[in-house]
Amino acid sequence: MVFLTNSLYFGILITILGYFIGDYLRKKLNLSILNPILIGIIFVGVIITLCKVEYKTYYEGAKYISFLLTPATICLAIPLYEEFEILKHNLKAVILGITAGVLSSLGSILAFSYMFMLTHEQYITLLPKSITTAIGMSLSSELGGIPSLTVAIIIITGIFGNLIGEYVCKMFKITEPVSVGLAFGTASHAVGTAKALELGEVEGAMSGLSVAVSGIITVVLANVFAVLL
Template sequence: MNEVISSPLFGILISLLAFELGMFLYKKFKNPIFNPLLISITFIVGLLLIFHIDFQSYDQGGQLIAFFLGPATVILAVPLYKQLDLLKANALPIIVGILVGSIVGIISIVLISYFIGLDANIIKSLSPKSVTVPIGVEVSKQLGGISPITVVSIIITGILGAIMGPTICKTVKIKDKLSIGVSLGTASHAVGTTKALELGEVEGAMSSLSIGIAGLFTVFLAPLIVKILNSILHFY
C-alpha cells in the first residue's frame, strides 16, 4: 500500500478523480457553489486527513500536474486571437478597466486586512491575491510576505470570483460581455477565466487577456501601493 501511495501516479489519479467528481456535481446541480476546483480541494484534503496520507506523497503526482499549468494557460490565447478585432476596437477601456481593477483589488485587501487587525506579514502576503500563483508568489516574496499564505489566498480568491462574479454582474445589471470578461479575469485570474469561458467566447477572451495584464500591473503597483499605505497607516 505504501508503494502505491508513494507513486506519482497516486497523486495524478486522485487529482483527476477529484476533479471529475467536481465536474459531475457541477453539471448535475448547476449551482456555482459546486465549483469543480472547490470540490476537488475539499475531496483531496479530506482524503489525505482521513487516511493519514502524507502530503509530500500526494504531491509527487501533484507536481506533474502543475507542470502542465503553463501550457494550459497558453491555450487561453486561442479565444483571445479569435476576438482580436474586438480587442483593438476597445483597447483603451480594457486597459483602463484592468488597471483600475488591479489598484482597487490591492488597496481594498490591504485596508480590510489592516482594519481587522491582521499582522503586517499577512497583509503583504494577501496583497497580490488576484493574480496567478507564479506572479503572486514572486510579488509576495518581494514584499516580504509568506508564500504559502499567498497561494491559499489566490486559490480562495479565484474560487470566490468564479462562484460570485456572474451573480454580482447580474445583480448590478452588467450585461456587456467585454466588461464581464475583464472583471472576472482581473479579480479572479485563471479560475475566474474558466467561468468566463463558460459564459461565452468574448467573456473568455477578455478574461484571459486580463490575467496577463493584471499580473503585470500588480508586479509594479503592489510594492508601491503597500509602501504608500504603510506610510499612512504604519502597519509595519
C-alpha cells in the same frame, strides 16, 4: 495502502479524480456551487486525511500537474486572438478597466490590513490575491510574504469569483460582454476565466487578457503598495 500512498502516481490520481467528480456533479446537478476545483480540493483533503498521507508525500506526485499551470495560462491567448478586433475597438476601456480593478484589489487589501492591524508579512501575503498563481507566488516571495499561504488565498479568491461573479454582474446589470470578461479576469484570474468562457467567447477572451495584463500591473503597483504598511 502503503504501496498506493507511496506511489508517484497517487497524488496525480486523486487530484484528477477529485476534479472529474466535481465536474460530473456540477453537470449532473446543475449547481454552480459544485465548482470542480472546490470539490477537488475537498476530495483530496479527505482522501489524504483518511489515508494518513503527509502533504509532502502527496505533493511529490501532484506537483507534476502544477507544471501545466503556466502553459495553460498562456493558452488563454487563443480566444483573445480570435476576438482581437473587439480588443482593438475597446483598447482604452480595457486598459482603464483592468487598471481600476487592480487598484481596487490592492487598495482594499491595504484598507483591510489597517482595519484589522495585520503585520507587514500578512499584508504582503494578501496583496497578490487576484492574480494567477504563477505570478502571485513569486511576487509574494520577493516582497516578503508567505508564498504557500498566498497560493491558498489566490485559489479561494478564484473559486469565490467563479461562484458569485455571474450573480454580481446580474445584480448590477452589467451585461456588456467586454465588461463582464474584464471583471472576471481581473478579480479572479484563471479560475474566473473558466467561468467567463462558459458565458461566451468574448467574455472568455477579455478575461484571458485581464489575467495577463492585471498580473503585470499588479507586479508593478504591488511594489509601491508594499511600502504603505
